[in-house]
Amino acid sequence: MKRIVNIICSDKSLYAGSILIGIIIIFSLTGPLLSPYNYSSQNLSEALQSPSISHPLGTDYYGRDVLARIMHGGQITLGIALLATTIAVLTGIIIGLISAFVGGWLDRILMRLVDIMLGFPKLFIILLVIGMGYSSIGLIILFLAIFSWMEIARIVRSEVLVIREQLYIKSAEAIGLRRRRIIFIHILPNVMGTIIVSSVLLISTLILIESSISFLGLGVQPPNASWGTILTEGRIDPIGTWWISVFSGIFIIAAIIGFNLIGDGLRNILDPKFTENT
Amino acid sequence: MSLLTVENLSVINSSSGRSISILKNIGFSLNSGETLAVIGETGSGKSMLCKSIIGLLPPGFLCSGNIHYTSSDNTKTSIISAEKSDLLNIRGREIGMVFQEAAASLNPVVRCGNQITDVLSVESKIDKNKAKKQARKLLETVGLSEPERIFHAYPHQLSGGMAQRVALALALAGKPQLLIADEPSSSLDSITKKYYLNLLNRLKQENNLTLILVTHDVDEALSFADNILVLYAGCMTEYGRTGAIKKAPAHPYTKALLNIARALKEKDFPTPIPGEISSLTNPPSGCRFHPRCPKAQDICRLKEPPSIDISDNHSVRCFFPAETI
Amino acid sequence: MQAGTTASKTLLQIQDLRIVYQQKNTFFTADQTVHAVNGVSFSIRQGESFAIVGRSGCGKTSIAMSALGFVKPSAGAISFMGENIWQLNRKDLRQLRPLIQPVFQDYGNSLNPRMTVNKIITEALRTQPNDRTQSDAVIQLLDSVGLDSGIRLRFPHQLSGGQKQRINIARALALNPKLLILDEPVSSQDLSAGVKLIELLNSLKQTYELSYLLISHNLSTVRLLSDRIAIMKDGVFIERGPAETLLQHPSDNYTKELIDASNLTNLSKTEQA
Numbered sequence: 001m002k003r004i005v006n007i008i009c010s011d012k013s014l015y016a017g018s019i020l021i022g023i024i025i026i027f028s029l030t031g032p033l034l035s036p037y038n039y040s041s042q043n044l045s046e047a048l049q050s051p052s053i054s055h056p057l058g059t060d061y062y063g064r065d066v067l068a069r070i071m072h073g074g075q076i077t078l079g080i081a082l083l084a085t086t087i088a089v090l091t092g093i094i095i096g097l098i099s100a101f102v103g104g105w106l107d108r109i110l111m112r113l114v115d116i117m118l119g120f121p122k123l124f125i126i127l128l129v130i131g132m133g134y135s136s137i138g139l140i141i142l143f144l145a146i147f148s149w150m151e152i153a154r155i156v157r158s159e160v161l162v163i164r165e166q167l168y169i170k171s172a173e174a175i176g177l178r179r180r181r182i183i184f185i186h187i188l189p190n191v192m193g194t195i196i197v198s199s200v201l202l203i204s205t206l207i208l209i210e211s212s213i214s215f216l217g218l219g220v221q222p223p224n225a226s227w228g229t230i231l232t233e234g235r236i237d238p239i240g241t242w243w244i245s246v247f248s249g250i251f252i253i254a255a256i257i258g259f260n261l262i263g264d265g266l267r268n269i270l271d272p273k274f275t276e277n278t
Numbered sequence: 279m280s281l282l283t284v285e286n287l288s289v290i291n292s293s294s295g296r297s298i299s300i301l302k303n304i305g306f307s308l309n310s311g312e313t314l315a316v317i318g319e320t321g322s323g324k325s326m327l328c329k330s331i332i333g334l335l336p337p338g339f340l341c342s343g344n345i346h347y348t349s350s351d352n353t354k355t356s357i358i359s360a361e362k363s364d365l366l367n368i369r370g371r372e373i374g375m376v377f378q379e380a381a382a383s384l385n386p387v388v389r390c391g392n393q394i395t396d397v398l399s400v401e402s403k404i405d406k407n408k409a410k411k412q413a414r415k416l417l418e419t420v421g422l423s424e425p426e427r428i429f430h431a432y433p434h435q436l437s438g439g440m441a442q443r444v445a446l447a448l449a450l451a452g453k454p455q456l457l458i459a460d461e462p463s464s465s466l467d468s469i470t471k472k473y474y475l476n477l478l479n480r481l482k483q484e485n486n487l488t489l490i491l492v493t494h495d496v497d498e499a500l501s502f503a504d505n506i507l508v509l510y511a512g513c514m515t516e517y518g519r520t521g522a523i524k525k526a527p528a529h530p531y532t533k534a535l536l537n538i539a540r541a542l543k544e545k546d547f548p549t550p551i552p553g554e555i556s557s558l559t560n561p562p563s564g565c566r567f568h569p570r571c572p573k574a575q576d577i578c579r580l581k582e583p584p585s586i587d588i589s590d591n592h593s594v595r596c597f598f599p600a601e602t603i
Numbered sequence: 604m605q606a607g608t609t610a611s612k613t614l615l616q617i618q619d620l621r622i623v624y625q626q627k628n629t630f631f632t633a634d635q636t637v638h639a640v641n642g643v644s645f646s647i648r649q650g651e652s653f654a655i656v657g658r659s660g661c662g663k664t665s666i667a668m669s670a671l672g673f674v675k676p677s678a679g680a681i682s683f684m685g686e687n688i689w690q691l692n693r694k695d696l697r698q699l700r701p702l703i704q705p706v707f708q709d710y711g712n713s714l715n716p717r718m719t720v721n722k723i724i725t726e727a728l729r730t731q732p733n734d735r736t737q738s739d740a741v742i743q744l745l746d747s748v749g750l751d752s753g754i755r756l757r758f759p760h761q762l763s764g765g766q767k768q769r770i771n772i773a774r775a776l777a778l779n780p781k782l783l784i785l786d787e788p789v790s791s792q793d794l795s796a797g798v799k800l801i802e803l804l805n806s807l808k809q810t811y812e813l814s815y816l817l818i819s820h821n822l823s824t825v826r827l828l829s830d831r832i833a834i835m836k837d838g839v840f841i842e843r844g845p846a847e848t849l850l851q852h853p854s855d856n857y858t859k860e861l862i863d864a865s866n867l868t869n870l871s872k873t874e875q876a
Binding site: 166167168170171172173174175176177178185186189190 | 671672673697698699700701703704705707709712713714715716717726727729730771774778
């Protein structure tokens with residue numbers, strides 16, 4: 001634990017990013033437990049109040065506390081992004097490894113699949129399916145994952161192809177180690193740095209995509225809330241009810257900046273030569 | 279006439295928070311047309327010496343002492359205190375440099391011929407076609423048998439020996455007086471190496487070049503240079519005419535190196551120097567060679583040895599230098 | 604060395620080895636066939652040290668890579684202890700591999716940058732039946748190559764060139780090999796460090812009854828390490844024989860040129876690449 005703290009402190013952008021994301025996560029997880037309001041309980045008599053002591057971030061059209069909704073929305077938004085990233089990264093690693101190690105026609109097919117998937121108008125497909133009435137959080141996660149494993153697969157494949165030719169892998173082969181061990185113990189750790197960095201950056205991309213879908217009214221459906229859902233609730237009168245969109249927007253931006261800072265910091269730190277000083 | 283004078287040169291690296299002494303009290307002077315060989319093990323500061331002379335020390339490295347260079351128009355420049363623009367005029371035009379990794383020092387996406395042509399047309403202010411002709415001639419001069427093919431080749435298409443020659447041609451394109459070659463032959467096989475050294479010898483005579491040859495091959499230094507400077511862990515242990523050092527090396531370190539080189543040639547089994555080269559980050563007290571020295575006494579651990587002049591142009595830093603005959 | 608080696612059995616036998624590389628055409632150049640090795644035969648007995656000497660690009664490294672099971676020969680046979688290694692199935696090859704260990708010229712790049720010295724050596728020990736505890740074995744191996752056990756927790760980038768080279772040798776020794784393939788073991792070392800490495804290799808050869816296949820371009824250091832030398836040029840051996848005889852009475856002009864090149868005192872007029 002102390003080592004992790006040391007590592008985080010050793011890079012400025014990692015430090016800033018970790019604090020930012022840490023605050024957002026703690027805020028989203030513990031906030032709802034402390035708040036007197038529920039994110040979905042309506043109170044029409046208190047509708048559309050501007051920020052005040054009792055409602056620090058104001059209330060929306062149904063008199064729901066915006067702060068409580070943003071805290072709950074944080075759980076949903078971050079949860080969707082993290083889960084989808086995990087699925088996408090695991091899929092990407094597996095497909096990248098298969099592509100690099102099996103090679104031949106399978107490699108060619110998988111890489112063409114990557115090209116096709118990258119060329120797909122993903123927002124259009126998502127809108128089409130969800131627009132047909134099948135909207136659920138699970139489906140959103142699945143969609144985000146399906147359309148974002150390709151980058152990781154490409155990175156894994158190309159890095160593995162380079163590392164496989166390095167003399168330390170030749171040495172491991174000459175030792176007589178099994179192929180499985182060479183892949184997972186000798187090759188994969190050397191690819192991990194790049195994977196982690198691009199995964200963290202993927203999280204921020206997915207937060208943005210999820211917010212866009214929800215903003216279009218096709219993502220997380222009210223009364224449930226993600227940051228994008230809340231953002232969209234203020235669009236009817238953006239000036240008169242500015243607090244609804246501005247505060248949810250700030251959280252979206254803060255989370256994206258936070259994850260990008262962490263990604264940048266990790267890029268510096270995951271160079272093996274860095275461990276020397278910590 | 280002295281072309282390059284180095285006096286009391288010390289280099290300190292303070293980039294990691296504490297200061298590490300990389301070079302200490304280096305002094306020599308090099309006459310026009312002569313060759314100086316700098317020998318020493320990996321980590322002795324040879325490359326740093328070259329970089330100080332050409333004014334290319336990385337940021338965080340502090341230089342003290344004096345480096346005086348006399349240009350072809352007889353103006354004297356102090357490299358250490360010179361303006362950036364003056365240094366730019368000296369680099370390439372007055373002092374050329376060839377690096378150990380020749381292939382890596384060439385631009386990978388420009389054809390070899392074009393790289394030389396570019397330098398020629400800027401330096402000699404001549405038009406492209408004339409420069410191209412000269413570039414081809416230069417490739418011929420450095421002994422490349424197919425100058426036309428090399429002219430159109432990219433650096434990665436060349437063998438190690440060829441790349442080293444192209445890098446040499448590139449350095450010569452600025453028509454320098456002084457050429458610094460940092461371990462040019464260490465990655466070449468023995469035959470290629472010998473060809474390369476012969477080439478260097480001829481070019482030196484044809485162009486009246488002054489040469490600083492950095493090497494860890496003692497044999498190369500002995501057979502090639504007029505003067506030899508022996509570096510150990512950033513300290514100048516011995517400096518003198520090649521003949522004098524060959525006949526009577528005064529420093530125990532020089533002696534050990536020469537013995538190994540001699541044994542290899544006479545097909546005996548050489549005696550290595552015990553221990554490893556001391557680190558620059560944590561150098562031993564007193565004489566930096568004392569942990570490995572067979573002659574070390576208490577004084578060697580306590581004090582830094584003074585520079586003793588054994589004869590004209592032959593100095594050694596040791597409390598117990600070998601007797602000269 | 605003469606009487607002993609003639610009695611001992613043949614370890615590695617290479618017969619009429621040919622290696623051809625197909626260079627795929629790029630946008631600019633046509634397909635090319637490169638004959639790297641063009642019919643080479645030799646054998647190495649147990650405890651013997653055999654050197655292949657030639658300029659870079661003569662095909663010597665291809666022979667080594669082929670004997671290690673990395674480059675498939677286009678013709679000919681490579682037998683190790685009577686087994687043709689290119690006819691073994693994957694499992695049998697994996698079991699044979701520990702017995703032939705490489706020490707690559709680029710010793711820095713042959714250590715995994717994300718593993719400590721300890722991990723690098725224990726990875727090699729995994730394939731061995733363990734009779735000692737692993738940490739004891741690692742310490743003992745480091746000791747046998749002249750390294751302090753304190754080095755165990757370091758990463759490769761924290762080691763000097765000489766130390767990296769020795770870790771490579773220690774890892775090879777962990778597998779109880781019979782044959783070490785040494786690619787330019789001393790050429791990138793300083794003079795004194797190189798001599799120390801030669802001393803180490805010679806004493807390890809005695810202690811562990813090793814055989815060496817040396818690949819080098821430098822006759823003056825190869826001489827100190829090998830019993831027999833073959834001179835290679837353009838994919839074939841042009842001369843071979845016992846080390847001292849070959850160096851003192853070379854019959855081929857190319858051999859003479861190589862010997863001459865290791866002696867720099869008479870820099871002459873030859874300078875063509």
